[in-house]
Amino acid sequence: MSDTTGSSETGKSAVLLLAHGTPDMLGEMAEYLSKVTGGRAMPQEVVEELQHRYAQIGLQEAPGLEPPPLTKWTMTQAHMLEHVLGAGKVYVGMRNWHPYIADTVAEMRRDSVTRIKAVCLAPQNSRTSVGLYRKAVLAAATGIEVEFVAGWAESPLLAEAFAEKLWPVWAEACAESGQRVPVLFTAHSVPCRTIMTGEASVAGARPGTPAQDSPDPYPVEAKRTAQMVADRMAAVGFHEKDWYFAFQSQGISGGPWIGPTVEDTLKAIKAEGHVGVVMQPVGFLCDHVEILYDIDIAFRQTASELGLKLWRAESLNDSEVLVEALVDVVSGKYKATVDEVLVPA
Numbered sequence: 001m002s003d004t005t006g007s008s009e010t011g012k013s014a015v016l017l018l019a020h021g022t023p024d025m026l027g028e029m030a031e032y033l034s035k036v037t038g039g040r041a042m043p044q045e046v047v048e049e050l051q052h053r054y055a056q057i058g059l060q061e062a063p064g065l066e067p068p069p070l071t072k073w074t075m076t077q078a079h080m081l082e083h084v085l086g087a088g089k090v091y092v093g094m095r096n097w098h099p100y101i102a103d104t105v106a107e108m109r110r111d112s113v114t115r116i117k118a119v120c121l122a123p124q125n126s127r128t129s130v131g132l133y134r135k136a137v138l139a140a141a142t143g144i145e146v147e148f149v150a151g152w153a154e155s156p157l158l159a160e161a162f163a164e165k166l167w168p169v170w171a172e173a174c175a176e177s178g179q180r181v182p183v184l185f186t187a188h189s190v191p192c193r194t195i196m197t198g199e200a201s202v203a204g205a206r207p208g209t210p211a212q213d214s215p216d217p218y219p220v221e222a223k224r225t226a227q228m229v230a231d232r233m234a235a236v237g238f239h240e241k242d243w244y245f246a247f248q249s250q251g252i253s254g255g256p257w258i259g260p261t262v263e264d265t266l267k268a269i270k271a272e273g274h275v276g277v278v279m280q281p282v283g284f285l286c287d288h289v290e291i292l293y294d295i296d297i298a299f300r301q302t303a304s305e306l307g308l309k310l311w312r313a314e315s316l317n318d319s320e321v322l323v324e325a326l327v328d329v330v331s332g333k334y335k336a337t338v339d340e341v342l343v344p345a
């Protein structure tokens with residue numbers, strides 16, 4: 001990996017994994033949300049609703065003995081990648097909570113890193129996620145070369161990692177219900193304005209924000225990942241007609257977000273005569289609130305009210321195949337969507 005990590009006469013390169021970030025305790029919710037929205041204050045009822053959801057997945061009034069799942073698994077993935085690459089530290093920076101991207105880039109600077117290979121732990125490229133990570137890295141990395149991986153949605157090993165988690169639960173669901181159970185792949189929804197050409201579309205955008213000149217690649221990339229997982233599953237008897245796709249977790253603070261929603265898709269699956277559904281989110285690489293609450297609690301309740309049993313594929317978390325996928329992205333073996341090498345002024 002000497003081309004992407006480690007030291008040479010021309011300087012020291014290191015990998016920076018970028019992730020969303022999550023609060024460590026319930027009282028930090030309002031501050032966390034203001035980071036997520038780029039400074040826009042959320043109504044108190046939204047703060048309380050999110051505290052309620054996070055409490056249901058184990059977040060407490062004081063920091064727990066273990067970090068929250070998103071932090072824990074992100075750090076685990078970084079350690080695993082560091083171990084496999086064997087070429088120095090793999091750094092982690094979060095956009096919305098500690099360790100913040102700016103603090104991590106400052107640490108990299110202190111460690112004499114002169115070239116950063118930045119990879120988002122969000123494989124599908126959207127202005128509302130990857131675009132914001134990119135902005136945060138470039139703001140912090142003055143004078144440091146940054147090679148920014150903008151998307152790796154079609155990585156074969158990523159699809160393999162998801163398929164490895166999907167097939168056992170799909171087999172279990174089919175065996176238990178005595179019939180073929182459809183799979184509902186999901187990715188996080190984005191505001192409708194994000195996918196429209198010529199609209200200011202960055203999360204937290206204020207009036208006057210320059211218009212974007214191209215549609216967001218995100219919805220297409222999310223469905224490509226799902227298609228690739230479905231293709232992998234053909235080896236275990238999975239058919240093209242066995243899967244659906246929906247966008248989950250439309251924003252809590254209003255405005256139109258893209259669908260189809262999970263709720264509408266579950267109704268359609270029920271109307272097709274199915275008795276159950278297996279959900280697999282293909283945009284998230286580890287457990288966090290949108291899996292542990294939105295799917296495991298809220299969608300399971302919706303499915304149950306419709307008379308559907310809901311199974312969920314285990315998240316990738318400490319998947320070795322995921323780490324292999326990251327190695328391919330970092331090494332360039334998988335041709336990810338990479339921005340030119342950037343040297344922020």
Ligand SMILES: C=CC1=C(C)c2cc3[nH]c(cc4nc(cc5[nH]c(cc1n2)c(C)c5CCC(=O)O)C(CCC(=O)O)=C4C)c(C)c3C=C
Pocket residue numbers: 020021022033036037038040050070122126128129188189190191203204205218250251252253283284288289290
């Ligand atoms: C592709 C887009 C997005 C991904 C992927 C994504 C992942 C993600 N989000 C959270 C937690 C929250 N996100 C919130 C708002 C929010 N999320 C996106 C997009 C993606 N999020 C947008 C465009 C917005 C709206 C931002 C705004 O300015 O209003 C929030 C706030 C509450 C809400 O609106 O739902 C939270 C909390 C996690 C944990 C996560 C994956 C790791």
Ligand SMILES: [Fe+2]
Pocket residue numbers: none
């Ligand atoms: Fe989000």
Ligand SMILES: [Fe+2]
Pocket residue numbers: 188249250251290
């Ligand atoms: Fe969300």
